[in-house]
Amino acid sequence: MGSLLKRVSVIRWDELRDAQEVPAGTIPPLLSRIAYADEDTARLAIDELGDAVCALGFVVGEATAPTVPFLLELAGALHVPCKAELLDLLGSVCRTEQWHSAAAAARDSKHYTSYREQPGWEAAARAAVTAGRPVIEGLAASVRPEESAPARKLLLVMDEVPPFPML
Template sequence: MGSPLTKVSGVRWGELRDATGAGAGGVPSLLSRIAHGDEDTARTAVEELGDALCALGFVVGEATAPAVPFLLELAGSPQVACTADLLELLESICRTEQWHSAAASARNRAHAADHRRQTGWEAAARAAVHAGRSVVEGLASSVRPEEAAPARKLLRAMDESPPFR
C-alpha cells in the first residue's frame, strides 16, 4: 500500500460543513493525525472526527460522505493504530437515520423539504460506508480479534442498515 491519504487534498473541505454545522477545514489534519500519529494521537483524532462527522453518534453532515473513503483507507492500513475505533465510527455513520426520521415525521411538506439536503448527506454517507464493504470484509477475516470483531459488527450494521432508496 502506498502513502495513505494521497487524494485528501482533492476534496474542497473548506466549502463543506461538518455534523455540527461548523466548517470542515480541519478534517484533513485529523485524518493525517490518524495516519501518522502514535496510538494516543490517533485515538484522539478519531474522537474529534467522530464529533465532526457523526455528532452525538447519530447526526451526519455534508462532510461525512467525502470523509468515509479516507476512514476506510485508514482502517485498512496496517500502520494505523486505531482500526477498531475507525470501524466503530463507520458503524455509527452507517446506522444514522436522524434526518430521514425527522423528514418522515414532519407534519407539513414545507418543513419536510427543509430536511431534503440533510437526508441527502445521510444517504451519501451510508452509501459510502457500503462502498467500502470489501475493506471491512478483509478486516473481518483478520487474525487480530481487536480488528475482526468490530469489522464483523460493522458488517452486521451494513446488513441491518441498507442504503437509502
C-alpha cells in the same frame, strides 16, 4: 500527507459543512493525525473526527460522505492504530437516520422544506460505507481479534440496518 490520504487534498473541505454545521477544514489534519501519529494522539483525533462526521453518534453532515473513503483507507492500512475505533465510527455513520426520520415526521408541516439536503447526506454517507465492504471484509478475516471482531460487527450493522423511511 504521505503514502496514505493522497487524495484528501482533492476535496474542497472548506466549502463543506461538518455534522456540527461548521466548515469542514479541520477534517484533513485529523485524518493525518490518525494516519501518522502515535496511538494516543490517533485515538483523540478519531474522537474529534467523530464529532465532525457523526455528531452525537447519529447526526451526519455534508462532509461525512467525502470523509468515509479516507476512514476506510485508514482502517485498511497496516500500521494505523485504533482500527476498532475507526470501524465503530463507520458503524455509527452507517446507522444514522436522523435526517430521514426528521424529514418524514415533518412531511406534512411547513418545516418539511428545511430538510432538503440532509437526507441526501445520510444516504451518501451510508452508500460510502457500503462501498467499503471489501475493506471491511478483509479486516473481518484478520487473525487479529482487535481488527476482526469490530469488522464483523460492522458487517452485521451493514446487513441489518433498516432502509431509510420513505419521504
